[in-house]
Amino acid sequence: MNSDMIIVLDFGGQYNQLIARRVRECNVYCEVHPYTMSLDEIKKLAPKGIILTGGPNSVFAKDAALCSKELFEMGIPVLGICYGAQTMAHVLGGEVATAPVSEYGKTTVEVDTKCKLFKDVHGTSICWMSHTDYIAHMPAAFKNTGRTENCPVAAMANEENGLYAVQFHPEVLHTEEGTKMLQNFVYEICKCEATWKMDSFVDTAIEELRAKIGDGKVLCALSGGVDSSVAAVLLSKAVGEQLTCVFVDHGLLRKDEGDEVEAVFGPTGPYKLNFIRVNAQERFYEKLKGVTEPEAKRKIIGEEFIRVFEEEAKKIGKVDFLGQGTIYPDVIESGLGKSATIKSHHNVGGLPDHVDFKEIVEPLRMLFKDEVRAAGIQLGIPENLVYRQPFPGPGLGIRIIGEVTAEKVRMVQDADAIFREEVARAGWGKKINQYYAALTNMRSVGVMGDGRTYDYAVALRAVTTTDFMTAEAAPLPFELLSKVTDRIVNEVKGVNRVLYDCTSKPPATIELE
Numbered sequence: 001m002n003s004d005m006i007i008v009l010d011f012g013g014q015y016n017q018l019i020a021r022r023v024r025e026c027n028v029y030c031e032v033h034p035y036t037m038s039l040d041e042i043k044k045l046a047p048k049g050i051i052l053t054g055g056p057n058s059v060f061a062k063d064a065a066l067c068s069k070e071l072f073e074m075g076i077p078v079l080g081i082c083y084g085a086q087t088m089a090h091v092l093g094g095e096v097a098t099a100p101v102s103e104y105g106k107t108t109v110e111v112d113t114k115c116k117l118f119k120d121v122h123g124t125s126i127c128w129m130s131h132t133d134y135i136a137h138m139p140a141a142f143k144n145t146g147r148t149e150n151c152p153v154a155a156m157a158n159e160e161n162g163l164y165a166v167q168f169h170p171e172v173l174h175t176e177e178g179t180k181m182l183q184n185f186v187y188e189i190c191k192c193e194a195t196w197k198m199d200s201f202v203d204t205a206i207e208e209l210r211a212k213i214g215d216g217k218v219l220c221a222l223s224g225g226v227d228s229s230v231a232a233v234l235l236s237k238a239v240g241e242q243l244t245c246v247f248v249d250h251g252l253l254r255k256d257e258g259d260e261v262e263a264v265f266g267p268t269g270p271y272k273l274n275f276i277r278v279n280a281q282e283r284f285y286e287k288l289k290g291v292t293e294p295e296a297k298r299k300i301i302g303e304e305f306i307r308v309f310e311e312e313a314k315k316i317g318k319v320d321f322l323g324q325g326t327i328y329p330d331v332i333e334s335g336l337g338k339s340a341t342i343k344s345h346h347n348v349g350g351l352p353d354h355v356d357f358k359e360i361v362e363p364l365r366m367l368f369k370d371e372v373r374a375a376g377i378q379l380g381i382p383e384n385l386v387y388r389q390p391f392p393g394p395g396l397g398i399r400i401i402g403e404v405t406a407e408k409v410r411m412v413q414d415a416d417a418i419f420r421e422e423v424a425r426a427g428w429g430k431k432i433n434q435y436y437a438a439l440t441n442m443r444s445v446g447v448m449g450d451g452r453t454y455d456y457a458v459a460l461r462a463v464t465t466t467d468f469m470t471a472e473a474a475p476l477p478f479e480l481l482s483k484v485t486d487r488i489v490n491e492v493k494g495v496n497r498v499l500y501d502c503t504s505k506p507p508a509t510i511e512l513e
């Protein structure tokens, strides 16, 4: 890809991906690399600018993550953010200390608008702060270009050498003029051209895939989710019928979803590819019989999926490439230390052990989710598929608490279809990020007509979130909840009670298992 590039050197801050996304929103290509990347490797990438991220530690802690002084002498502009700003100060001979008053949250900042980083920015605005250390003394040749009440060096610059530092977080939208500051860095300071756009990405990716695959055969697991769908369409545009997609219907999909996927990718759909649908419902239900422990269910579903996929692959025989819908956050996350496993996530992209292929192709490897969606639209994939809400790999298997049976799947599918239909009708679909019905394992007494019932309770879950790491329960109007409840208890046999989950994440998670 021949775009100008900015690299983000990651010191372990929580906003590392966000910085890269913001840069890409300026239509400038940006990659995240660990702070340990060598100067030679950096030179090879020839970035037009470097951004140092925040990080959880102190620059004066034992074994602190630091970069070398030479990084600042390469003639490439550098922007240090938060811990990155302190690193710049420390490495270049300034002094970092624990601030007498730490700042957290929205803070008024005053900046020097003559500094290129603050061109067209108001002299006083709100920024987002989160720090306990601060720059107590600037290195020689730096000018103080910003301050808050408790942080005298909230920004500093050595403009002659293209070095800029801000204690606050321009990438967080609470910083009112943060986007402008990042634009100033990439356009004014690094002189990048705004060439990173999804239409050119799609054209280039298709050409690159053609060159790489030649007349080879590609096999791809298709789940109907956004990532695997966009990857499959990109591959099919590149190599057409050399691509075979295997879609495993594990019987844990939403109502009618299997048929919807087939309608788009199957023989009557708009794409020319070999589509194989495997109806493996019974197999999965059999394996899940009597299993109630959430992690055990997840593992069984993940493993069975791979087995089914391998069996199909064996029928096809040797292929040259295995296509996967890996996206950039997966790449970044797998390159860093993993935090505690709360749930073992199963994605349809998991690697099979016994498929005969030479190489993996991952056409979306460098894209963030919003870019994948933009590429999907560019490729003409229907909007309802491109803007689909996330759906976990183990599907309804983790939305049925306790043992999974075909009968329970039917109940949860029907309840969920009603909930989704009413949410859409009430115009709430675009306001919430994920919503579904789950089947609790609780049965309770009710009365229907003149008779006693002893049936299941459905839990409705709807959340708003930006990153799915934290989430709030959505304040759905009571009339909507009440309408959904009436419909579910009347239309779904076996359900006599509907509950709304008001818990945020944390302490709950988005899925129930």
Ligand code: XMP
Residues within 6 Å of the ligand: 343, 344, 345, 346, 347, 348, 390, 391, 392, 393, 394, 434, 468, 469, 505, 508, 509, 510, 511, 512, 513
């Ligand atoms: P939790 O339940 O961990 O979910 O708060 C966060 C987000 O991840 C989705 N999720 C999964 N996605 N495979 C996936 O591809 C999985 O195994 C899986 N488990 C949870 C969940 O739907 C939510 O969007």
